[in-house]
Amino acid sequence: MGGFGWSSSTDEVLAGKDLSGTSVFITGANSGLGQETARAMAAKGAHIIMAGRDQAKLDEAVAAILGTVSKAQLDTITLDLGSLESIRAATSRARQRFDKIDLLINNAGVMACPFMHTADGFEMQFGTNHLGHFALTAELMPLIERGHAKRIVNLSSRGHHFAAVDFDDPNFEHRPYDPWVSYGQSKTANVLFTVGLEQRFAVLGIHAYAVHPGGIQTNLGRHMTEEMVAALMERVTSSDSGFEWKTIPQGAATSCWAATAPELEGKGGVYCEDCHVAGVDDVSSSGGVRSYAVNSSYADQLWKLSEELTGAKFPS
Numbered sequence: 529m530g531g532f533g534w535s536s537s538t539d540e541v542l543a544g545k546d547l548s549g550t551s552v553f554i555t556g557a558n559s560g561l562g563q564e565t566a567r568a569m570a571a572k573g574a575h576i577i578m579a580g581r582d583q584a585k586l587d588e589a590v591a592a593i594l595g596t597v598s599k600a601q602l603d604t605i606t607l608d609l610g611s612l613e614s615i616r617a618a619t620s621r622a623r624q625r626f627d628k629i630d631l632l633i634n635n636a637g638v639m640a641c642p643f644m645h646t647a648d649g650f651e652m653q654f655g656t657n658h659l660g661h662f663a664l665t666a667e668l669m670p671l672i673e674r675g676h677a678k679r680i681v682n683l684s685s686r687g688h689h690f691a692a693v694d695f696d697d698p699n700f701e702h703r704p705y706d707p708w709v710s711y712g713q714s715k716t717a718n719v720l721f722t723v724g725l726e727q728r729f730a731v732l733g734i735h736a737y738a739v740h741p742g743g744i745q746t747n748l749g750r751h752m753t754e755e756m757v758a759a760l761m762e763r764v765t766s767s768d769s770g771f772e773w774k775t776i777p778q779g780a781a782t783s784c785w786a787a788t789a790p791e792l793e794g795k796g797g798v799y800c801e802d803c804h805v806a807g808v809d810d811v812s813s814s815g816g817v818r819s820y821a822v823n824s825s826y827a828d829q830l831w832k833l834s835e836e837l838t839g840a841k842f843p844s
């Protein structure tokens with residue numbers, strides 16, 4: 529039950545749970561938090577559909593998980609969230625291969641990359657972190673509707689404090705590109721998408737949760753220069769945040785908690801960190817969700833913009 533916090537690990541959060549018969553679709557499952565979420569849930573008997581853009585990396589992750597969970601039920605699917613064509617092809621295969629999805633963990637992400645574009649011309653971080661997952665979720669909705677647990681977990685970040693969504697220029701066509709403003713915008717979009725999903729699908733028993741996992745050393749920092757790392761560390765350690773790194777199992781714990789906690793049943797549209805629901809806070813740098821990230825009008829505005837940009841349509 530409850531009682532989990534900053535230092536709780538995936539195995540602690542899932543202790544005593546039986547996930548057999550539960551199908552979990554995880555994006556970015558070949559690395560970092562996604563791979564650990566896959567391992568921990570597989571250890572509890574879940575069937576995991578591991579999505580990643582590189583089959584060789586997926587194969588390596590499968591081998592690593594089977595090394596510790598020999599009976600893990602793992603499937604893989606190749607999916608590039610930076611390409612609508614790839615998303616449509618992968619989800620069409622998923623609908624043929626799988627009967628249902630109980631838990632969708634929209635975990636993949638890119639952080640603070642140089643100014644780049646997805647195959648469809650969207651700015652890379654907004655395009656991958658938000659628009660790709662928006663289109664993916666729309667295409668997977670028929671499988672989620674057939675699932676039992678019916679939860680969607682969207683990996684956001686405390687980095688959403690850096691920026692709201694700029695509805696006039698989400699793709700940085702008319703303003704100078706800043707890798708952190710872009711990351712912040714995309715992670716705010718992950719929370720607004722969570723709110724939008726809850727507004728539309730709670731009535732069908734489908735609930736969505738946004739998660740800040742903490743600060744964890746994974747491959748996410750691959751685009752950061754030494755100067756960027758130094759500036760970021762200065763920012764987090766000189767603020768009131770009391771920053772400390774989490775281990776990967778601690779980092780993936782909040783995703784596992786949001787996906788399975790009985791106390792969250794029917795209570796989606798929220799932002800979780802350290803295995804609890806965080807309150808709205810427009811000042812603190814040590815936690816909480818910004819009001820612009822849970823504003824239901826902005827959530828609607830983002831939903832419409834995302835439909836227009838991707839052409840994706842959720843079942844009504």
Ligand SMILES: NC(=O)c1ccc[n+]([C@@H]2O[C@H](COP(=O)([O-])OP(=O)(O)OC[C@H]3O[C@@H](n4cnc5c(N)ncnc54)[C@H](OP(=O)(O)O)[C@@H]3O)[C@@H](O)[C@H]2O)c1
Pocket residue numbers: 555556557558559560561562580581582585607608609610635636637638639656683684685686687740741742743744745746747748749
């Ligand atoms: N680590 C942290 O401190 C931290 C803090 C706050 C939030 N988060 C969030 O947690 C999530 C997981 O991050 P992580 O720390 O585990 O990072 P990670 O180890 O870099 O994993 C990110 C995953 O996303 C995948 N990915 C990136 N671009 C993709 C694309 N176009 N199509 C499909 N998959 C793509 C990566 O695939 P490749 O291996 O092929 O690149 C990788 O599997 C992210 O959403 C991140 O924003 C992390």
